[in-house]
Amino acid sequence: MTTSTSLDAAAPADLSAPPDPEVQLELFRTATRIARFDEKYRSLMTSGAIGGMYYSPRGQEFAAASVAAHLRRDDYVVTTYRGLHDQIAKGVPLRPLWAEYLGKAAGTCGGKGGPMHVTAPEYGLMVTTGVVGAGLPIANGLALSAQLRGTDQVTVVNFGDGASNIGAFHEALNLASIWRLPVVFVCQNNRYAEYTPLREGTSVDRIANRAAAYSMPGLTVDGNDPIELYNAAGAAIRRARTGGGPTLLEAMTFRFCGHIMGDQQVYIPQEELRAAVAADPLVRFRAQLAAVFTETELAAVERAAADEVADAWEFARTAELPAESELTTDVYAGTAQDGARK
Amino acid sequence: MTTSTSLDAAAPADLSAPPDPEVQLELFRTATRIARFDEKYRSLMTSGAIGGMYYSPRGQEFAAASVAAHLRRDDYVVTTYRGLHDQIAKGVPLRPLWAEYLGKAAGTCGGKGGPMHVTAPEYGLMVTTGVVGAGLPIANGLALSAQLRGTDQVTVVNFGDGASNIGAFHEALNLASIWRLPVVFVCQNNRYAEYTPLREGTSVDRIANRAAAYSMPGLTVDGNDPIELYNAAGAAIRRARTGGGPTLLEAMTFRFCGHIMGDQQVYIPQEELRAAVAADPLVRFRAQLAAVFTETELAAVERAAADEVADAWEFARTAELPAESELTTDVYAGTAQDGARK
């Protein structure tokens, strides 16, 4: 399904060439860790053990995993409220991540941010925003910072299809192009913005086609094909890292669980939903990998993921809520309660 | 210089076909009235008789005249701080217009708005904004209103090349496309945004090319060629009026007097400036018209314009400033001092 607009270097010759088996296994491992975390989180919500809002990334695991696989720890990622997969793929450990989702003091942000605002700068997870599209201009700033400091760090910013209609998207792509910033704009096109299908809110068939308005390469790939996306993202990230400037990468994918926990998805045609779930990329990729790895090897990855997730949940569940004295700290510099924590 | 993107109906077969002589004379008359107003205004500023800020449209007269020639009085126009030409072309009488520029009670807005905020709804001049790009979303609302009320009114919104980089532009074009609104987006591309040349702030060569990102026809024409722009605008406006939806029309033009009164234009290469001024569209078009009209006829138009401008200045000069009691009226409904005025 690859489509490239005004393209060039960002599109490698053959997007289907599989990388090293170890890389493939790593993609599988990351996606599995995401899926297991998500499944457990949802089942705990369903049972009432966890409350709150939750935007499941189930189905979109590879949109995160296949891109982040190219990133170094000191590269930057910006994501959104539907950010669990991006947070895990960038390397944020599951324990403090889960603790943050529960608003515990041991969370990445001391429980003050929550799922929609996770940052973990030591892992390059720089911003999670709850405001649609707002991450794109900030990603430019991260990329500019690398450029000004003379490093070869790359910034990846993830956002949805609906976000491509907001002003911040336009301003960010224009500026990134003019300044030739080392940034990759990854649109995780899951075909819906809340309950609105793509075509009802978006005046273009392929969001990657909008790249031409900024003289930027734009590429639409199957975001559920781990290899195709891995190759495309690799090209875009290499391009950014070597001074070639920004790319708009559109990864076609699907939200298996709707917009938000509790969404019944009645607005999605039954066949569309059934077909998407039947083509679960994680299941498909596992089947593919069975040609290269033994069942034992794959099962070991899965068991390790399940164990890690169970451990993270246990850690988060038993962690403390922040003390009330934390309410007024961290508004300004020098107001942290616990100097050691920073 | 016509370039059309993903085009169709908006581009008539032959953009150079001259309209009726009377129409041509009307274009000349409108442009002449604009130019005389502008010249007198600037000379009064230079002499110190008038103070304040002034954004001259000199050189861009036809970008306004050739578009507005297709509009009915009940059609809508939205413009910017550099709006004198659009205001005159839409039919706002010169007396209250000049009075508004001087902040007099007899101005279109009682002196409270000033040049950057002229509205004259009875002539369809709905909004003049001082915020770059902010007029585009509002133009959509005017067009939507016509659509909902079932009229065939068309909305034209004028803006600069620099404005095409702001978020409001993006959101407006996307929405207009989705809703198939009867609106024409006219980018008066005068090659500079303040002191910044087009290519330094804008990541695309032709702004009309951005139309493709909204599945909208986009057309770049010579905005200094009154006939070409007249034909192109006519097609776009007809398209809007008959339910064909929005168009992005880019009229290439030039600001003869720089960004703002006092601008020395040192940042513009001398040849570029000289060539542009040498190609003064008003002078060129007059020469063209000499083949159709007598010198007497053309001179009469010019004399009438000069007289009208002199009369407007005299009217505005001698008009009263608003009474201090006007300071707190018109904030909310029912607070007007002078009921009769409304």
Added chain:
Amino acid sequence: MTTAGTATQETARTLGMVQAINEALDVALGTDPAVFALGEDIQEPGGGGFGVHKGLGVKHGAHRVRMTPISEQAIMGAAIGAAISGLRPVAEIMLMNFVHVCMDQLVNHAAKLRYMSGGRTPVPLTVRTATGAGGGFGAQHSDMLEAQLVHAAGLKVVVPSNPADAKGLLLSCIFDDDPCVFVEMTGLYFAARGPVPAGDHRIPLGQATIARAGDDVTVVTYGRQVADCLAVAEQLADEGVGVEVIDLRTLAPLDTTTLLGSVARTRRAVVVHEAVRRNGFGAELSATIHAELFGQLAAPVVRVTAPDTPVPYAKSLEEAYIPSRSRIAAAIRSTL
């Protein structure tokens, strides 16, 4: 789904906040063809951020209950353009924090066009928006920003506290000739229930109401905090303290007559709101009360507000953030 808009019934049914607002929209859409609604996902199945439009798209048509892309500037601009050309748009900005995404349209344009045009370009639009802490939505989905809007000359700002007022005030906003911002506190959506008059029930803008009479101290509040203040008032009544609770309903323009009349009587005032303290609306209230009733007060006006922090996510902190009944009670006692 509602009977309103067809015939005015004198009976008042018990409704929740969402239903009451839905009914106001239904009545307005049914009454005046100039009215239309626009916003993200306002058709089925969402009915907007909190389901306020449920059923209205089907009943009044997709052209009058219009889905928009995620484009707050485009939404607000479309509302402005429609308003200045004769319509009465009701725009939903899903959450109040997103008002900041289109602040220029709202504050530089909607609020100013009437004035800038010398009265020739009125902007009869309504912006509905939801917000409030307590739902675990975190710092970007919970802010009470009414004070920033009150500071924008030309806007009217309304914050209802119960379903009947919500219906009556929203209808007044829609048919008002000025731009109104109607703030719906999420905490009330599913908590507050109450009798709601059917039909075209309107409550004038700019009029506060005395939610509870009392002689000893005046508590000035609005929105979700009204219920908390009433509960505290009941509790203090047992101790023999007569607490008068004023529900402002409209913040701009402010009903200083009711406000100052009450405090002149009680000589004590406590101001309660959920927004942060620094330059919150409580500052305006406190400044006005102190200055207008100088020398007549028995105690300084106390402000009970959120602390000057973003809204925290952690439950323990979010609870501490929101003015609690015990903080309100303590503030009242401190004035006695």
Added chain:
Amino acid sequence: MTTAGTATQETARTLGMVQAINEALDVALGTDPAVFALGEDIQEPGGGGFGVHKGLGVKHGAHRVRMTPISEQAIMGAAIGAAISGLRPVAEIMLMNFVHVCMDQLVNHAAKLRYMSGGRTPVPLTVRTATGAGGGFGAQHSDMLEAQLVHAAGLKVVVPSNPADAKGLLLSCIFDDDPCVFVEMTGLYFAARGPVPAGDHRIPLGQATIARAGDDVTVVTYGRQVADCLAVAEQLADEGVGVEVIDLRTLAPLDTTTLLGSVARTRRAVVVHEAVRRNGFGAELSATIHAELFGQLAAPVVRVTAPDTPVPYAKSLEEAYIPSRSRIAAAIRSTL
């Protein structure tokens, strides 16, 4: 064009506001490679909206004095991203009304990231912006919006009144670890001249200054209004009235010690600002003074502000809009 940034001279030269701010930027750019400036037209020949960057692009290079497209969201976002990854951006938003174009970036992101991250993501950026009535710029180019920003927890807000303070405060903002909004009043750009220390001159944030001592009444103000208040104070001195003028300089965080210390002494306060009255910063000041010094004041705090209207264009109205010396004098007299 300046000598600053090379050696600290102890001599203070007489400079205008634009030069003083230019010098602060020059020193910061010369001192720390993490500092850079960005904004529309900030290179030659514009040097930004009011020429504040003149010469800096040539001296420090186009990569550190960066021209942007007309994209306020992109400007603010770029500043935030750079700030959270170790740089110290100084963004120019040409006029304060355009802050509303990027209000989401500033208030939902810059102001909150430190808190939302539990202190892990500081945002050491500075936003410089110009505004103020009196220039005939009309309703969309003149608003004083400091009160809206003071209401955003996490921001620091600074409004200098003279060249030396402008330089010293701007340098402190740039090297502060929190997001600072630095408001330059256009009326001061070409009017205010004064001695300005050379070199890396800094004035701590959060400290008000007593611009003139007096025992009878305290006038609390900032920005352009300081000069007017000082002039009125001189005039009233002839009548035997001792007016103390406090120049707040930083509005958030507020120096309540200086403020309350002075009013505790004089027992009378007048608050003066150019922003509209309703929920202006004067409300916060008045509420604070009244509550903290309850029973100690000899007169109510008087607020001298613009009326609750957009800024009018007509000269006659714009003059009436801005707090005049006679209104300030009358307010002071009313407290005596």
